[in-house]
Amino acid sequence: MVKRTSPIRKILFFLLVLGIVFFSLFPFFQMLSTSLKFPAEWGDPSLIPKHINLDAYKELLNIGQGTKNVPESVRTLLEETPNLTTSQRKAILDKYKSTGDVFPFITYFLNSLILSFSAAFVTVLLAILGAYSFSRLRYPGRSLIQRGVLFVYMFGGILLLIPLYRMFVNLGWVSIPSGAFLSLLIIYIVQTLPVSLYMLGNYFRTIPFSIEEAAMIEGSTRFGTIWRIIIPLSISAIVTVFIYCFMIAWNEYLFASVFLKNFRDLYTLPMGLKALIHSKNAIWDRIMAASVLTATPVIVLFMTVQKNLAGGMTEGGVKE
Amino acid sequence: MKKLVTLLVVSLFGLTALWAGGQGESAGASSAQSAQTTAPVTIDFWTTQTQSDRMATIQVLIDTFEALNPEVTIKLVAVDENDMATQLNTAAASNTLPGMIECAAENAVAFGSEGLLDSESITHLINSIGKDKFYAGPLALNESSTKGSYYAVPYHGWVQGIWYRADWFEEAGLNAPSTWDDILTAARYFDKPDQNQYGILVGTKADAYTEQCFTQIAMANGAQLFDGNGNLIFNSPEMKEAVAYYAELAKNTPPGPQGWRARDYYLQGKMAMFFYSSYIMDDLAIEENAKDSLTGDNFADLEGKNFDPELVTNTRLASTITNTQGAGYGTIVSLAIPKHGDAAKAAAAEKFIRYLFTPNAYITWLHMAPGGMNPVLKSIAANERFQNDPKGIFKHYGKEKMEEIISGLDKPSASSTANGWLPQAPSTPSRSFPK
Numbered sequence: 166m167v168k169r170t171s172p173i174r175k176i177l178f179f180l181l182v183l184g185i186v187f188f189s190l191f192p193f194f195q196m197l198s199t200s201l202k203f204p205a206e207w208g209d210p211s212l213i214p215k216h217i218n219l220d221a222y223k224e225l226l227n228i229g230q231g232t233k234n235v236p237e238s239v240r241t242l243l244e245e246t247p248n249l250t251t252s253q254r255k256a257i258l259d260k261y262k263s264t265g266d267v268f269p270f271i272t273y274f275l276n277s278l279i280l281s282f283s284a285a286f287v288t289v290l291l292a293i294l295g296a297y298s299f300s301r302l303r304y305p306g307r308s309l310i311q312r313g314v315l316f317v318y319m320f321g322g323i324l325l326l327i328p329l330y331r332m333f334v335n336l337g338w339v340s341i342p343s344g345a346f347l348s349l350l351i352i353y354i355v356q357t358l359p360v361s362l363y364m365l366g367n368y369f370r371t372i373p374f375s376i377e378e379a380a381m382i383e384g385s386t387r388f389g390t391i392w393r394i395i396i397p398l399s400i401s402a403i404v405t406v407f408i409y410c411f412m413i414a415w416n417e418y419l420f421a422s423v424f425l426k427n428f429r430d431l432y433t434l435p436m437g438l439k440a441l442i443h444s445k446n447a448i449w450d451r452i453m454a455a456s457v458l459t460a461t462p463v464i465v466l467f468m469t470v471q472k473n474l475a476g477g478m479t480e481g482g483v484k485e
Numbered sequence: 486m487k488k489l490v491t492l493l494v495v496s497l498f499g500l501t502a503l504w505a506g507g508q509g510e511s512a513g514a515s516s517a518q519s520a521q522t523t524a525p526v527t528i529d530f531w532t533t534q535t536q537s538d539r540m541a542t543i544q545v546l547i548d549t550f551e552a553l554n555p556e557v558t559i560k561l562v563a564v565d566e567n568d569m570a571t572q573l574n575t576a577a578a579s580n581t582l583p584g585m586i587e588c589a590a591e592n593a594v595a596f597g598s599e600g601l602l603d604s605e606s607i608t609h610l611i612n613s614i615g616k617d618k619f620y621a622g623p624l625a626l627n628e629s630s631t632k633g634s635y636y637a638v639p640y641h642g643w644v645q646g647i648w649y650r651a652d653w654f655e656e657a658g659l660n661a662p663s664t665w666d667d668i669l670t671a672a673r674y675f676d677k678p679d680q681n682q683y684g685i686l687v688g689t690k691a692d693a694y695t696e697q698c699f700t701q702i703a704m705a706n707g708a709q710l711f712d713g714n715g716n717l718i719f720n721s722p723e724m725k726e727a728v729a730y731y732a733e734l735a736k737n738t739p740p741g742p743q744g745w746r747a748r749d750y751y752l753q754g755k756m757a758m759f760f761y762s763s764y765i766m767d768d769l770a771i772e773e774n775a776k777d778s779l780t781g782d783n784f785a786d787l788e789g790k791n792f793d794p795e796l797v798t799n800t801r802l803a804s805t806i807t808n809t810q811g812a813g814y815g816t817i818v819s820l821a822i823p824k825h826g827d828a829a830k831a832a833a834a835e836k837f838i839r840y841l842f843t844p845n846a847y848i849t850w851l852h853m854a855p856g857g858m859n860p861v862l863k864s865i866a867a868n869e870r871f872q873n874d875p876k877g878i879f880k881h882y883g884k885e886k887m888e889e890i891i892s893g894l895d896k897p898s899a900s901s902t903a904n905g906w907l908p909q910a911p912s913t914p915s916r917s918f919p920k
Contacts, residue, residue: 204777236542237873243545257545257549261545326571331578339579339581350498426564426572440535
């Protein structure tokens with residue numbers, strides 16, 4: 166018995182959907198629009214820039230930027246410092262000229278990408294194994310461990326920051342770039358693992374055990390079962406968890422700023438953005454352009470895997 | 486299967502570490518000379534000047550210093566002003582305190598009172614430069630609870646005061662607006678709403694700008710937030726007077742709740758006085774910077790105006806406001822040496838700070854933000870090289886006026902802790918006076 170919905174309800178529903186879409190997309194359009202406007206137009210609320218200004222993007226992506234001019238105050242400083250040899254002067258000037266990059270986007274982007282991708286990948290791997298054990302295996306203390314894992318979530322990041330930093334300092338990791346990077350990776354994994362375990366564990370319980378049973382009767386091992394049955398059937402949940410972990414790591418600022426501050430080549434995008442924003446002149450086009458560049462990868466990632474997010478691949482797998 | 490997964494994870498970790506190692510190598514290479522005379526020492530210098538162009542200038546100062554002192558290596562680290570407390574406490578807990586830091590004076594006092602700063606080294610440094618060489622205000626801001634001992638050494642700062650039309654005042658035969666009475670008299674005299682002209686701009690929105698205007702006025706009346714025992718005394722008679730006086734002044738401000746933006750009225754010749762920091766100097770002097778204040782976009786009753794090249798000549802600053810006492814207002818940025826317990830590092834940091842105070846290095850630093858970074862040493866304001874700033878702002882003011890503006894630092898400053906105002910969160914100029 167199918168109920169016919171009245172056209173008025175349809176229209177109202179459609180308007181509601183439209184409203185939500187507008188509400189979600191508006192800030193992004195505003196960001197994009199401001200990044201393309203000339204300063205004179207910043208006060209204009211219109212979303213369509215009258216003239217397109219690509220300077221901000223060029224500057225951030227370092228396209229067609231010449232070498233830096235040396236300001237007079239720097240030149241005078243070097244000229245009026247006695248005891249400097251000519252070669253020393255030249256070396257200092259050359260170094261100054263070569264630091265023309267306002268926002269080494271490519272470097273920051275790669276750092277963020279590698280960090281987030283590695284963290285998400287490892288988290289998902291561990292979470293699949295852990296969640297499987299929570300949902301399928303029986304051992305003493307299972308429920309305690311299951312709930313205990315979520316305990317990590319009771320503490321805010323700022324509380325854990327100092328103890329974690331101390332631990333890594335004592336290990337001697339923080340003073341070398343690769344160590345600092347790895348410390349951060351481990352922290353991200355620890356931070357995202359609890360929720361991943363929880364989400365995946367709940368999802369695995371919805372997969373009928375009979376399918377696994379059938380595989381085991383055919384002689385499949387535990388790992389074989391996970392690999393051939395659990396992972397393909399719960400791919401949508403796994404992708405969701407991956408995106409969640411990726412985004413947490415991608416946007417994280419606090420830990421990154423403490424662990425990586427000594428290594429400018431390892432800065433992540435949020436750290437680079439923060440440095441841009443604290444500039445005396447509110448350079449909105451630059452800030453917004455950088456924000457667009459930062460947000461785009463996550464949006465692209467989400468769109469690519471969107472089709473995998475359709476859940477429920479187990480329908481019809483078993484006749485109950 | 487198991488092996489494959491393990492291999493994947495291990496190789497992923499390995500690759501990540503390799504990536505970071507490769508990325509970090511170039512950062513680690515410093516330009517220090519190979520010739521080493523004494524034991525080499527490396528210190529970290531945390532600066533709050535996080536913009537890349539400023540970092541590059543500071544790096545030049547460091548490189549020059551290192552060329553002259555091959556035994557010292559300084560690593561420049563950018564730390565956001567708002568993260569300074571977190572970063573410093575984390576470093577203190579893990580024994581990785583930096584060799585020296587640059588931060589807002591209020592923060593330095595807070596860190597100092599927590600016992601994180603080496604006040605002995607800094608006090609020694611201040612005495613060796615000579616206390617009388619500094620303006621009194623900035624020094625007082627960095628003093629610890631022990632008289633004559635300092636947590637940090639002031640390095641640069643901006644001043645706030647009332648910028649006014651000296652030509653109008655002269656024509657009307659009024660006194661410069663430096664006392665409560667004179668300010669109110671002038672504000673009423675020049676307030677002609679029917680001609681779209683207003684007497685004064687004070688903040689009437691609940692924002693940082695209003696806080697800064699009011700703080701200076703309240704300080705001039707000796708009003709305090711706390712007494713010596715830390716009790717809140719906001720309802721004191723002095724404070725009530727200050728609030729009433731402020732309300733009276735606000736009647737001569739353009740209609741509606743106003744913030745710093747209403748400076749447009751002044752730049753378009755429609756206002757006699759306005760509160761602002763020394764960041765306004767370039768807007769008054771240079772057409773390019775004044776542009777966004779010369780339009781009619783922001784206020785319905787302003788139609789926009791061409792740049793007035795005479796305005797800078799006709800403008801003066803009353804940096805001290807007096808009723809029962811004189812009060813200045815400014816934000817000072819200081820240099821401090823954290824208490825890391827390493828004498829060699831402290832000595833190296835002291836040596837570098839001493840170098841930063843040599844006129845040549847000092848002026849190079851201050852020229853990163855003309856108007857925003859003013860010297861705390863009295864000898865610099867009239868210095869020829871300082872006058873010749875990269876934007877060409879100061880020459881519009883001339884030596885005398887520059888000294889007048891910067892000497893606003895000489896009064897005990899309103900963000901001082903000593904006289905009953907708790908240190909506020911650092912109000913960065915970008916937040917209070919966006920430009």
